Amino acid sequence: MTLDLASTEDAESRLAALTVLSRQVRDLIDAVVLTDVPEGELTAVTAELAALTERLGAVRRDSPRSFEFGPDGLPRNLSNAVTGAANPHALPLVVQVTPERTVRAELGFRPVHEGPPATVHGGVSAMILDQLLGQAVAAAGFPGMTGTLSLRYRRPVPYGEPLVATAEHTRSQGRKSWAEGRIALPDGTVLVEAEGLFIAPSWWSGKGPVPEPEGGAGGAR
Numbered sequence: 340m341t342l343d344l345a346s347t348e349d350a351e352s353r354l355a356a357l358t359v360l361s362r363q364v365r366d367l368i369d370a371v372v373l374t375d376v377p378e379g380e381l382t383a384v385t386a387e388l389a390a391l392t393e394r395l396g397a398v399r400r401d402s403p404r405s406f407e408f409g410p411d412g413l414p415r416n417l418s419n420a421v422t423g424a425a426n427p428h429a430l431p432l433v434v435q436v437t438p439e440r441t442v443r444a445e446l447g448f449r450p451v452h453e454g455p456p457a458t459v460h461g462g463v464s465a466m467i468l469d470q471l472l473g474q475a476v477a478a479a480g481f482p483g484m485t486g487t488l489s490l491r492y493r494r495p496v497p498y499g500e501p502l503v504a505t506a507e508h509t510r511s512q513g514r515k516s517w518a519e520g521r522i523a524l525p526d527g528t529v530l531v532e533a534e535g536l537f538i539a540p541s542w543w544s545g546k547g548p549v550p551e552p553e554g555g556a557g558g559a560r
């Protein structure tokens with residue numbers, strides 16, 4: 340097999356442009372949440388956005404990009420809801436694997452993540468920790484799907500401030516693996532902590548039928 344370097348470069352260049360677009364859309368989302376412009380301006384911007392949405396939809400995939408290997412040989416998921424640089428919904432969380440095979444991410448929430456006043460929505464914190472714990476079991480060599488995730492919300496999570504999230508694999512038994520993690524202030528004060536059970540599905544080892552997601556397409560992660 341020969342690698343078509345020109346088309347690989349083209350694909351990477353297009354993905355870089357998609358990443359820049361996603362960043363711009365994040366800025367747009369933030370602007371929408373905080374805007375106080377008059378109604379006429381809201382209506383005018385909405386019309387422009389409808390036109391832009393139509394342009395982007397002119398050529399459409401059936402489902403988001405899934406796991407793939409980047410030019411560096413490492414797996415990536417540019418469309419992931421938490422880590423995907425090419426998904427405007429994602430923070431995106433940038434997760435580092437430590438030499439001890441634990442995981443760590445520096446993060447900052449934004450007003451768009453607000454639940455209670457001046458506080459990050461608890462479901463958003465849960466989403467971040469689900470991803471981080473999942474990456475912790477994967478980094479330890481035991482990837483799986485979330486079976487259970489339990490959280491203890493110790494203090495309100497602020498947005499607009501630097502935070503640190505960490506997680507580590509704690510044990511495995513058969514197809515089940517457990518991990519713990521937390522979101523903390525830079526001084527180590529824990530705001531939310533989580534424990535999760537991750538299960539390597541029977542169908543990964545060909546021992547069971549691959550379930551169809553309820554409601555049709557869109558099940559790929």
Ligand SMILES: CCCCCCCCCCCCCCCC(=O)SCCNC(=O)CCNC(=O)[C@H](O)C(C)(C)COP(=O)(O)OP(=O)(O)OC[C@H]1O[C@@H](n2cnc3c(N)ncnc32)[C@H](O)[C@@H]1OP(=O)(O)O
Pocket residue numbers: 406407414469470471472473474477482483484485486487514515536538539540541542547
């Ligand atoms: C291309 C390269 C890729 C590289 C790779 C990189 C990885 C990069 C990391 C990504 C990190 C993503 C992190 C986000 C992770 C999500 O968000 S995953 C999405 C959320 N979770 C889901 O959608 C899971 C939905 N549930 C399922 O698919 C299935 O129920 C499960 C959990 C896979 C289990 O299915 P199954 O394999 O058929 O399990 P089954 O044989 O029935 O049960 C096995 C055992 O587990 C127990 N069990 C089953 N379900 C549960 C449960 N929910 N709770 C507790 N126990 C359970 C059973 O009781 C049984 O126990 P034992 O009898 O053995 O003691």
